[in-house]
Amino acid sequence: MPVSKEKKSKKKNRFALDEDTVKIWFRKLSEKGISLFRAILIIGLSFVILYPIILKISIAFKDKIDLYDPTVVFIPRNITLDNFRIVIDTMDYFKTILNSTLLSGGTMLLTTIACALAGYGFARFKFRGSNILFALVILTILVPPQTIMVPTYLNYRDFDFFGIIGLFNGGKGLNLLGSYWPFIISSLTGMGLRAGLFIFIFRQFFKGFPNEIEDAALVDGAGVIQTFFRIMLPNAVPAIITVMLFAFVWQWNDTYYTTMFLDNVDVISTKLQSVGVNIGHRLSSAEASTGVVDPAYVSTLVNTAVLLSMAPLITMYLFVQRHFVESVERTGIVG
DSSP: OOOOHHHHHHHHHHHHHHHHHHHHHHHHHHHHHHHHHHHHHHHHHHHHHHHHHHHHHHHHTBOHHHHTOTTOSSSOSSBOSHHHHHHHHHHTHHHHHHHHHHHHHHHHHHHHHHHHHHHHHHHHOOOTTHHHHHHHHHHHHHSOGGGGHHHHHHHHHTBOSTTHHHHHTTTOOBOOTTSSHHHHHHHHTTOSTTHHHHHHHHHHHHHTSOHHHHHHHHHTTOOHHHHIIIIITGGGHHHHHHHHHHHHHHHHHOOHHHHHHOSSOOOHHHHHHHHHHHHHHHHHHHTTTTTOOOHHHHHHHHHHHHHHHHHHHHHHHHHHHHHHHHHHHHHHHHO
16 A cells, blocks of 8 residues: 655654754763763863872871871871971971062062063064064073073173173172072063063063054053053053963972072072981981981971972962963963
């Protein structure tokens, strides 16, 4: 018996509906799969970042007995604060924190000012050789600072500004090593730690500003300096926050320049390099009766020292993380 046209059309509509349903389910399944992959990726990255910190927190509160107890993994059975007391005394912690804050904060402010001026100049003023100069700025990002370690060291050991100091000092420059002056001079001249990257960030940020803003300021009688400080700089808050945070954290963690320039000033980065030896000597004198220093306990104290050195940065990030994320995002959009 022949099938009517109406029944055929119903069958086709049913098949078409089923095909649409399959597409909808496939799209939902794909979205859930992507969401699941994103969640696994974020959890994995968070674990990689947070696991060392969680482990150091756990180790810092462990007593000696817990170090040799295989049942103790993350949560200590015998919680103690003796590790913090020993490390704070050995590192002269509060004085070291003050010195590190002064050094990092001072270089942060000077670097931000110098790099903002340089970035604004590269973004807004075109002159002969500007592209070559900006290429040299990029070169400072690519060239490792270790390649110019010797001339940099000699420059600040016998510092002489165009030979002027030598005229009054018998041809010998000033020895600026062991002071903050090498950091101040390098930051003011835009040659500090990662300064090339900061100039690039400011240059890309200012380049995205419309020219009409400066034209309006010029019509109102504002000069270049007034335009920069009263109009451009207040609108560059995202780039400023990004550069300031990066400059502070990188200077705080720096060991290259601090060990090269500072020999009698205690800062966090130099203290951490010798904290293991100092703690070992202290424990050996405290345990002179046995004549044996427990290496596992020394490692525990070193981990505690690292945790204490990270504590100010973690605390700072908890307060500024929202502004930092917004600033990085805003800087990327404008760039």
